[in-house]
Amino acid sequence: MLVQEDVINALQQVQDPELHQSIVTLNMVRNIHISGTHLSLDIMLTIPGCPLKAKIQQDVEEALQAIGASSVAITFGVMTEQERRALSTSLQAKNANEQGMPNMLQPHSGVQFIAITSGKGGVGKSTVTINLAVALARLGKRVGILDADIYGFSIPTMMNIEQKPTMLDQTAIPVESHGVKLMSMGFFTNGNQPVMWRGPMLNKWIRNFLVNTVWGDLDFLLIDLPPGTGDVAIDMAAMIPQAQEIIVTTPHLAASHVASRAGLMAQHTKHSILGVVENMAYFEGADGQKNYLFGQGGAEHLAKSLQTEVIAHIPFAQPEENTGSSIYDEETVIGEIFTHLAEDLLYQ
Structure with missing residues (x-):
């Protein structure tokens, strides 16, 4: 039987194709629901009209099917301006030292x-x-x-x-x-x-x-x-x-x-x-x-x-x-x- 921890661990391996970081780490995964081997979840894209939406969907479905999910229902949404601002700040902090040097x-x-x-x-x-x-x-x-x-x-x-x-x-x-x-x-x-x-x-x-x-x-x-x-x-x-x-x-x-x-x-x-x-x-x-x-x-x-x-x-x-x-x-x-x-x- 699937549990939330299995799902999170599987999705931890799925990367955003542009940022090359886990979609879990980027806080893109929301509202996971498990019913036997049936899964539903929300994925928050970083921008509206993301050109790589289909790639993300394919990678998520394959990762969850690999751990035994028989069906995966994904609802896509978009991060709020506040969430994008927080993500931008986080990315810049990871890319630079305390003095701001990349x-x-x-x-x-x-x-x-x-x-x-x-x-x-x-x-x-x-x-x-x-x-x-x-x-x-x-x-x-x-x-x-x-x-x-x-x-x-x-x-x-x-x-x-x-x-x-x-x-x-x-x-x-x-x-x-x-x-x-x-x-x-x-x-x-x-x-x-x-x-x-x-x-x-x-x-x-x-x-x-x-x-x-x-x-x-x-x-x-x-x-x-x-x-x-x-x-x-x-x-x-x-x-x-x-x-x-x-x-x-x-x-x-x-x-x-x-x-x-x-x-x-x-x-x-x-x-x-x-x-x-x-x-x-x-x-x-x-x-x-x-x-x-x-x-x-x-x-x-x-x-x-x-x-x-x-x-x-x-x-x-x-x-x-x-x-x-x-x-x-x-x-x-x-x-x-x-x-x-x-x-x-x-x-x-």
Whole structure:
């Protein structure tokens, strides 16, 4: 015969798909009634219209059927504003120490922060960010992306993400796609409206993305920095002194010359440079001939000036690889290059 303790223990194993915590711990389970092997209960969703309601229902039914329930009647409701506020406060408290510093920013958190930067726009910095993140996730790592390019945000579009983050009062739950969690200014603007802010507001939003976001347990957080050496790059260096950096450039000497400024800033802020990624390195023709459309040597020149190395040469995609998505399949040439780059980072 089923008893309340059995039901609670079974539901303790069911996690909210976004918060990755037990629905019992989150106080989502209410009003359990047992009649022989027939169960009824209420589940309070965190927000109205929760997109993962069906997943929660399936997981609850399977967990209870596994302990002998012959029928499970679930009534869904929604947490009150007061309950959401209390949950938000609880989540923030778990994610930070007494001084308010997020746990993942503390020195021994186990999170590896990698800032992807460049001297100028248009060199493929965001493409490198998302494909490296997805490659790490394919290797079984827990990965997040912080799109810190507040003015030039593009990652939600590049990853074909239309979903918005779930908001619990002032706490955000990142959107997840391709096994990667993402927070971006692109989720909070109206359409393609520009962001017109000065430095203090930039700092506030970057801090919010770090402090008021439930990232959960991560192995890597990749930070897509805006090009150049402006306010966001300076603030990020101060907030995450343990971050490492990857410098993205094209083969053109002018691009690598500008990129060297981002590298020099990394050195000035005591960020270690993991290496240089050369994007748009060449186009390989049908005959196997490599055509260096932007010249050669820019990445090597940059790496030498920064006393680091070139860690990847990314070619132009073949026509058949341009599927409309900026994320390359792991079987493609470019996908394999990002897999090797991810493996090098893991086993360096």
